[in-house]
Amino acid sequence: MKVKNMSIELIPTYWCNLLADFPDLYQSTLIDPSIRLSLPAATKKVFPKLPLNLLKQSHNVTDANIFIPEPIRKMYATYRPTPFRRAMLLEKALETRTHIYYKFEGSNISGSHKLNSAIAQAYYYKLAGVKHLITGTGAGQWGTAIAYACQLFGLECTVFMVDVSLRQKPQRKKMMELFGATVHESPSTITELGLKTLSEKNSQSSLAIATGEAIELTNKIDGAQFAVGSGENNVLLHQTIIGNEVLNQMESLNIFPDKVYACVGAGSNFGGIAFPLLRHAQLHNKHCEFIAVEPVACPKLTKGIYAIDLNDFSGASPYSKMYTLGSQFIVPAIHAGGLRYHGTSAFLSALYANHYIKACAISQEKSLAAGLLFAKHEGILPAPESAYAIAAAIDDIEKNSLRDGNIIINISGHGLFDIAAYEQYQENKLPPDAIANEVLRHNINILKNNSFNHIT
Amino acid sequence: MKVKNMSIELIPTYWCNLLADFPDLYQSTLIDPSIRLSLPAATKKVFPKLPLNLLKQSHNVTDANIFIPEPIRKMYATYRPTPFRRAMLLEKALETRTHIYYKFEGSNISGSHKLNSAIAQAYYYKLAGVKHLITGTGAGQWGTAIAYACQLFGLECTVFMVDVSLRQKPQRKKMMELFGATVHESPSTITELGLKTLSEKNSQSSLAIATGEAIELTNKIDGAQFAVGSGENNVLLHQTIIGNEVLNQMESLNIFPDKVYACVGAGSNFGGIAFPLLRHAQLHNKHCEFIAVEPVACPKLTKGIYAIDLNDFSGASPYSKMYTLGSQFIVPAIHAGGLRYHGTSAFLSALYANHYIKACAISQEKSLAAGLLFAKHEGILPAPESAYAIAAAIDDIEKNSLRDGNIIINISGHGLFDIAAYEQYQENKLPPDAIANEVLRHNINILKNNSFNHIT
Numbered sequence: 017m018k019v020k021n022m023s024i025e026l027i028p029t030y031w032c033n034l035l036a037d038f039p040d041l042y043q044s045t046l047i048d049p050s051i052r053l054s055l056p057a058a059t060k061k062v063f064p065k066l067p068l069n070l071l072k073q074s075h076n077v078t079d080a081n082i083f084i085p086e087p088i089r090k091m092y093a094t095y096r097p098t099p100f101r102r103a104m105l106l107e108k109a110l111e112t113r114t115h116i117y118y119k120f121e122g123s124n125i126s127g128s129h130k131l132n133s134a135i136a137q138a139y140y141y142k143l144a145g146v147k148h149l150i151t152g153t154g155a156g157q158w159g160t161a162i163a164y165a166c167q168l169f170g171l172e173c174t175v176f177m178v179d180v181s182l183r184q185k186p187q188r189k190k191m192m193e194l195f196g197a198t199v200h201e202s203p204s205t206i207t208e209l210g211l212k213t214l215s216e217k218n219s220q221s222s223l224a225i226a227t228g229e230a231i232e233l234t235n236k237i238d239g240a241q242f243a244v245g246s247g248e249n250n251v252l253l254h255q256t257i258i259g260n261e262v263l264n265q266m267e268s269l270n271i272f273p274d275k276v277y278a279c280v281g282a283g284s285n286f287g288g289i290a291f292p293l294l295r296h297a298q299l300h301n302k303h304c305e306f307i308a309v310e311p312v313a314c315p316k317l318t319k320g321i322y323a324i325d326l327n328d329f330s331g332a333s334p335y336s337k338m339y340t341l342g343s344q345f346i347v348p349a350i351h352a353g354g355l356r357y358h359g360t361s362a363f364l365s366a367l368y369a370n371h372y373i374k375a376c377a378i379s380q381e382k383s384l385a386a387g388l389l390f391a392k393h394e395g396i397l398p399a400p401e402s403a404y405a406i407a408a409a410i411d412d413i414e415k416n417s418l419r420d421g422n423i424i425i426n427i428s429g430h431g432l433f434d435i436a437a438y439e440q441y442q443e444n445k446l447p448p449d450a451i452a453n454e455v456l457r458h459n460i461n462i463l464k465n466n467s468f469n470h471i472t
Numbered sequence: 473m474k475v476k477n478m479s480i481e482l483i484p485t486y487w488c489n490l491l492a493d494f495p496d497l498y499q500s501t502l503i504d505p506s507i508r509l510s511l512p513a514a515t516k517k518v519f520p521k522l523p524l525n526l527l528k529q530s531h532n533v534t535d536a537n538i539f540i541p542e543p544i545r546k547m548y549a550t551y552r553p554t555p556f557r558r559a560m561l562l563e564k565a566l567e568t569r570t571h572i573y574y575k576f577e578g579s580n581i582s583g584s585h586k587l588n589s590a591i592a593q594a595y596y597y598k599l600a601g602v603k604h605l606i607t608g609t610g611a612g613q614w615g616t617a618i619a620y621a622c623q624l625f626g627l628e629c630t631v632f633m634v635d636v637s638l639r640q641k642p643q644r645k646k647m648m649e650l651f652g653a654t655v656h657e658s659p660s661t662i663t664e665l666g667l668k669t670l671s672e673k674n675s676q677s678s679l680a681i682a683t684g685e686a687i688e689l690t691n692k693i694d695g696a697q698f699a700v701g702s703g704e705n706n707v708l709l710h711q712t713i714i715g716n717e718v719l720n721q722m723e724s725l726n727i728f729p730d731k732v733y734a735c736v737g738a739g740s741n742f743g744g745i746a747f748p749l750l751r752h753a754q755l756h757n758k759h760c761e762f763i764a765v766e767p768v769a770c771p772k773l774t775k776g777i778y779a780i781d782l783n784d785f786s787g788a789s790p791y792s793k794m795y796t797l798g799s800q801f802i803v804p805a806i807h808a809g810g811l812r813y814h815g816t817s818a819f820l821s822a823l824y825a826n827h828y829i830k831a832c833a834i835s836q837e838k839s840l841a842a843g844l845l846f847a848k849h850e851g852i853l854p855a856p857e858s859a860y861a862i863a864a865a866i867d868d869i870e871k872n873s874l875r876d877g878n879i880i881i882n883i884s885g886h887g888l889f890d891i892a893a894y895e896q897y898q899e900n901k902l903p904p905d906a907i908a909n910e911v912l913r914h915n916i917n918i919l920k921n922n923s924f925n926h927i928t
Contacts, residue, residue, distance in 0.1 A: 094561060094851045105550060123579050125851040127888075167848055190891045191853075194844060194898060388650060392623055395550045395581040397647075432583075432888055435646045442650060 024093040028264065030081035032256040032292040035249060035363065039077040041370060045337055045362040047324060051468045055324070055335050063334050064234045064242040066250070067144030070137065074249035080295075082253060084136075091135045091168060092257065095124035100265040103425075105393040112413045117273070118425045119262055119289060120396055125191075126161035128354075128399060128429030129285045130245055133254035134161035137243050138169040147239035148172035152202065152226030155181050155353030156188030157399075157429060158245030163197035173197040174233065174240075176204060176226040181353055185433045202226035207233055209330065220346070223356070224329030231332045246282035247327070247336075247361045255288025262424065263292055272302050274421035275412065277405040278428070280308040280317065280375070281354045283361035285428035293424075294372060306373040308364070309408040311355050311383070312449040313348040316341050317368055317375035319456065323463045325359060338365040342459030348450045350380050351400040351437035354428075376408050379449050383407040384441035387431065391438075399429035400437050480549040484720065486537035488712040488748040491705060491819065495533040497826060501793055501818040503780060507924045511780070511791050519790050520690045520698040522706070523600030526593065530705035536751075538709060540592075547591045547624060548713065551580035556721040559881075561849040568869045573729070574881045575718055575745060576852055581647075582617035584810075584855065584885030585741045586701055589710035590617035593699050594625040603695035604628035608658065608682030611637050611809030612644030613855075613885055614701030619653035628696075629653040630689065632660060632682040637809055641889045658682035663689055665786065676802070679812070680785030687788045702738035703783070703792075703817045711744025718880065719748055728758050730877035731868065733861040734884070736764040736773065736831070737810045739817035741884035749880075750828065762829040764820070765864040767811050767839070768905040769804040772797050773824055773831035775912065779919045781815060794821040798915030804906045806836050807856040807893035810884075832864050835905050839863040840897035843887065847894075855885035856893050 035042040047055075066074065073082065084092075103116040110116075121129035141149060149171055153159030159175040166173035175192055179201045182189050189199045200206060203213040203221055207229040213219045234242040244251060266272060276293055278286040290306045297304040310317055316339045326343035327333035340359040341347075347356040360368070367373050380400075387403030389410070390396065398406060409425050431438065440446050463469055491498045503511075522530065529538060540548075559572040566572075577585035597605060605627050609615030615631040622629035631648055635657045638645050645655045656662060659669040659677055663685040669675045690698040700707065722728060732749055734742040746762045753760040766773055772795045782799035783789035796815040797803075803812040816824070823829050836856075843859030845866070846852065854862060865881050887894065896902050919925055 090560070091851075094557070101550070104546070125847060125853055131851075164851070187888070187891045190895050194891070194894055195848065391581060392651065395547075395587075395620070397581055432643070435643045435650070438650055439646050 024089055026097050027089045027092045028257060028260040029084060031084055031253050032260055032295060033076055033079055033082050033253055034291040034295060035077045036080040037295055041366040042077050042363060045366050047335060047337055054468050064231065067141060069140045069144055070250045073253055085139065088136050088139050097261050098123055100262060103394050106390060109393050110410065110413055113420050114413050115422045117422065118427050119258060120427045121258060122399065122427060122430030125164055126157055128157040129255060129258060129288060130158045130161035132257050133251045133284065134165035136254040138165035138171055141241055142169045142171055146241045148237060149243045150174045150230045150234045150240055151243045152176045152223060152230040154178050154223040156185055157354065160188055160191050162243055163192035163195040167195045175199045176202040176229045178202055178223055178226050179221045187433055202229050204229060222329060227328055228330040228332040246284040249363055251284050252287035252361060255284045256291050258288040259290065259292030262289060263296060271422050273304055273424045275305045275307060275423045277307045277309055277409045278426035279355060279401045279404040280310050280360060281357045283364040285426055287361065287364055289426040290373065307408055308373055308375040309404045310375060310377050311350055311352060311404060312377045312379045313350045313451055314355055315377040316358060316360055318377045321460055321463060322365060322369050323469045325463060327359060336362045338362050339368060341456060342463050345459040351434060352404060354401040378404050378407045381441065381446050384438055386410050388438050396427065397431040398427050399431045400434050402427040402429055480545055482553050483545045483548045484713060484716040485540055487540055487709045488716055488751060489532055489535055489538050489709055490747040490751060491533045492536040493751055497822040498533050498819060501822050503791060503793055510924050520687065523597060525596045525600055526706045529709055541595065544592050544595050553717050554579055556718060559850050562846060565849050566866065566869055569876050570869050571878045573878065574883050575714060576883045577714060578855065578883060578886030581620055582613055584613040585711060585714060585744060586614045586617035588713050589707045589740065590621035592710040594621035594627055597697055598625045598627060602697045604693060605699045606630045606686045606690045606696055607699045608632045608679060608686040610634050610679040612641055613810065616644055616647050618699055619648035619651040623651045631655045632658040632685045634658055634679055634682050635677045643889055658685050660685055678785060683784055684786040684788040702740040705819055707740050708743035708817060711740045712747050714744040715746065715748030718745060719752060727878050729760055729880045731761045731763060731879045733763045733765055733865045734882035735811060735857045735860040736766050736816060737813045739820040741882055743817065743820055745882040746829065763864055764829055764831040765860045766831060766833050767806055767808060767860060768833045768835045769806045769907055770811055771833040772814060772816055774833045777916055777919060778821060778825050779925045781919060783815060792818045794818050795824060797912060798919050801915040807890060808860060810857040834860050834863045837897065837902050840894055842866050844894050852883065853887040854883050855887045856890050858883040858885055
């Protein structure tokens with residue numbers, strides 16, 4: 017019995033650049049210059065620009081595959097290939113003939129797929145002469161990933177972490193500090209946005225404010241750059257290591273999935289697994305559905321509109337054309353902090369608008385039930401975010417719509433710091449999914465009435 | 473590029489039963505019947521007996537390999553094979569030519585190697601008609617493992633968890649409860665031992681008391697059994713899945729280690745990796761050193777004596793012939809709760825007494841420094857226990873005693889719930905290793921003066 021499981025040789029040599037497969041879709045994500053000029057905040061904003069190497073990756077429609085530099089592959093080799101397994105015990109529990117495969121991205125030190133892009137970004141920023149990366153983080157996975165990646169490449173790192181999350185998961189802050197990062201509780205007293213927020217009555221903290229603080233600080237420090245964990249085309253590109261690996265892992269089993277499930281925040285773990293498999297399906301005329309799973313509490317794909325909108329609440333980030341619930345929509349508090357984002361990656365939105373991918377919304381209760389069921393049978397406690405993808409798959413199986421097929425669930429991270437969420441579910445103490453339809457309608461109406469959105 | 477990493481085919485079919493290789497050593501671990509009768513508490517104790525299937529495994533000197541039943545291999549396949557990797561980034565940081573390999577046992581839901589035996593035990597107890605497993609746990613890894621394994625096989629589970637650890641790591645208790653276990657804070661009010669302990673002035677909680685409570689409760693419940701997480705021959709046998717897997721993983725690389733490092737509490741993760749490799753070295757006339765790494769705070773192998781002693785403080789468990797610091801020795805509070813045990817597995821002790829394995833003691837500060845260094849370069853935060861093994865290896869490398877060799881470090885678990893320990897190290901707030909030599913001498917003298925110990 018020969019086992020090969022430790023070598024840089026097992027790491028794919030390329031990322032899958034799906035922009036090259038769909039240049040027209042890519043084109044459709046760009047905001048028309050005439051519209052861009054009419055955007056309200058266009059002149060006021062100073063948004064830190066990507067260095068050329070990352071900027072190129074975000075707009076490359078020529079190269080179908082992007083070479084992964086050796087230093088990045090070496091770092092990948094410390095935790096990849098990640099497990100790809102058949103969930104036979106879960107199948108048995110569900111009494112299904114469907115073969116359930118899963119990919120698990122939570123076995124690295126950051127606890128989620130975020131490290132795949134953090135390593136790549138730290139490498140490219142370092143090459144571009146950047147000395148210091150600054151970012152905002154919600155639940156802390158992205159913060160942990162970038163803190164870890166920065167110490168690998170000798171970059172300084174500053175993270176603004178949403179105060180509520182920081183108190184819920186102090187371990188994440190401490191871990192970032194173990195890797196030498198400076199972590200500020202957001203709202204902080206070191207930025208104008210932080211001070212302004214703190215001075216307001218009933219002020220609410222949010223990832224948007226943490227991000228705004230990070231951008232403000234970045235603009236004040238020479239050699240600093242602002243790093244984003246999802247949404248950008250280059251981030252989705254780095255995450256395609258997941259899908260490329262799955263293609264290799266499936267090859268030896270001689271299978272191809274009928275459906276692929278992944279949760280969607282801004283879209284990086286979904287794009288990471290879906291893009292390489294979507295290309296493969298297109299090239300080989302295979303049928304496969306890609307299901308983007310979102311929370312009922314944040315249904316941008318299933319209930320949002322395709323419009324030009326701000327990427328964050330405070331308006332510190334640029335506009336994108338995307339599926340959105342409105343940048344002013346306050347997403348209800350759910351345990352899956354990584355899915356509490358009003359919009360979706362522009363390119364992913366274009367794919368969805370053109371029916372290359374599907375979407376569904378799942379309740380928090382259903383997702384945590386599925387996550388716990390998965391843990392009991394397969395021995396992995398999924399992150400609350402990833403549990404949404406599992407729930408959607410189980411839902412389909414229970415509706416008996418899959419039968420003898422193969423499915424893949426992408427499990428983006430572990431839930432070891434989210435045990436309280438599962439406990440709340442088990443004790444029947446979860447609040448119902450509070451999606452206020454009037455608020456949603458109101459926010460979408462604002463977008464519809466924007467002169468730059470030509471929506472009928 | 474073909475990748476095989478998901479199949480029961482990759483799980484070894486046998487455990488390595490080293491008793492069959494060393495029948496005389498096994499024989500030497502048995503306490504002479506005449507001495508046994510003279511043991512002080514021999515008549516008072518009611519220690520729950522192992523069912524026949526597990527008892528046989530603990531005393532089998534005939535079968536070199538023990539077949540792993542299919543249901544156990546299926547469960548193993550949900551998280552095995554575990555990673556076996558070369559720590560190239562750590563090598564670079566240490567500027568060494570030594571090739572450092574590591575085996576990582578922390579990627580399962582229990583967070584440590586303990587699950588390897590918990591699954592096997594739950595299976596065998598179930599077969600033997602047991603309905604309910606009861607145990608004591610310190611830091612919680614064993615408790616989590618047995619709770620998880622019990623729900624897999626439909627057994628009831630009760631865990632007594634040391635109160636101090638429970639407050640330090642409430643997540644572990646909650647996780648056990650997610651898997652349906654009943655968890656009592658020890659000392660509890662539901663056993664006589666617990667009540668007695670609580671009524672004493674300045675009473676101290678300990679694993680010994682938690683274990684005593686578990687044994688007491690076991691004796692009161694029909695169909696219940698007491699499960700142990702380490703020390704027993706059958707537990708060490710189950711853990712040899714680790715070393716058998718390493719043999720497979722090394723074969724494809726065509727290497728054999730010059731040294732193997734693992735930490736030692738009672739000895740199950742050490743035995744798990746060492747036994748199959750020791751057999752291989754003996755059979756093929758290869759030279760390999762096996763280093764059992766213990767804390768300076770609990771130096772049973774390097775400073776204890778080889779004697780007949782109780783397995784726990786309260787005297788609820790049987791006597792063993794082993795390396796020990798004395799069952800009344802209170803191990804100083806160190807973060808590596810799993811290594812705070814005064815004795816060592818009887819069979820491991822016999823191997824040590826006969827120079828088949830070596831030992832060294834490492835300070836807590838050195839171990840956490842090594843654990844953090846490993847995390848920074850290799851992306852795995854080791855359990856404080858496992859960090860001792862890493863520190864011993866780095867120590868040898870820095871003394872330049874290894875040069876071009878290959879070494880393997882067994883990393884028994886992850887440290888995601890032990891971030892506070894690393895933080896304390898980083899902030900220079902660790903207390904010094906407080907080993908009171910007079911206390912140690914006093915305890916060892918008690919053993920020496922015992923009439924049943926013929927020590928000169």
